[in-house]
Amino acid sequence: MADTSVSYKCPKCGAPLNFLPGHDKVTCEFCGSEFTIAEIEKLFAQKETKAAAATTAEHSWDTSQAGTKWEESETSQFQTFVCSSCGAELVADGNTMATECVYCGNPTMLPQRFYR
Numbered sequence: 001m002a003d004t005s006v007s008y009k010c011p012k013c014g015a016p017l018n019f020l021p022g023h024d025k026v027t028c029e030f031c032g033s034e035f036t037i038a039e040i041e042k043l044f045a046q047k048e049t050k051a052a053a054a055t056t057a058e059h060s061w062d063t064s065q066a067g068t069k070w071e072e073s074e075t076s077q078f079q080t081f082v083c084s085s086c087g088a089e090l091v092a093d094g095n096t097m098a099t100e101c102v103y104c105g106n107p108t109m110l111p112q113r114f115y116r
C-alpha cells in the first residue's frame with residue numbers, strides 16, 4: 001500500500017480509475033473495465049518496484065548526437081527517472097526538480113531532489 005496519495009490508471013486504456021462507494025471494485029469510466037483493489041495494488045506495487053530499479057540503474061550517455069559537446073562533468077550529473085503515467089524514461093540533470101514527460105505530457109516532480 002502506498003504511503004502517499006496515488007492516482008491509479010486503468011491498465012487497459014490509461015484513463016483514471018474511480019472507486020464508487022458501495023462497490024467492491026474500481027471502474028474505468030472510459031473502457032468499462034473493472035478491477036478488484038487487490039489487482040490494482042498488485043499492479044501498482046510491480047510498477048513501483050520497476051521504477052525503483054530503473055532509478056538506480058547506471059548509465060553511460062552517448063552524447064555524440066546531442067548537437068553540442070558535453071563534458072564528462074556534465075554527463076555525470078544526468079539521472080534517469082520513470083514517468084508515473086506512461087512509464088517512459090525521463091532524463092534530468094542534477095538541478096531538475098520538476099519536469100514534464102515529453103511523451104505523454106504528464107507533469108512530473110522529483111521529490112527526492114527537494115531534500116538534498
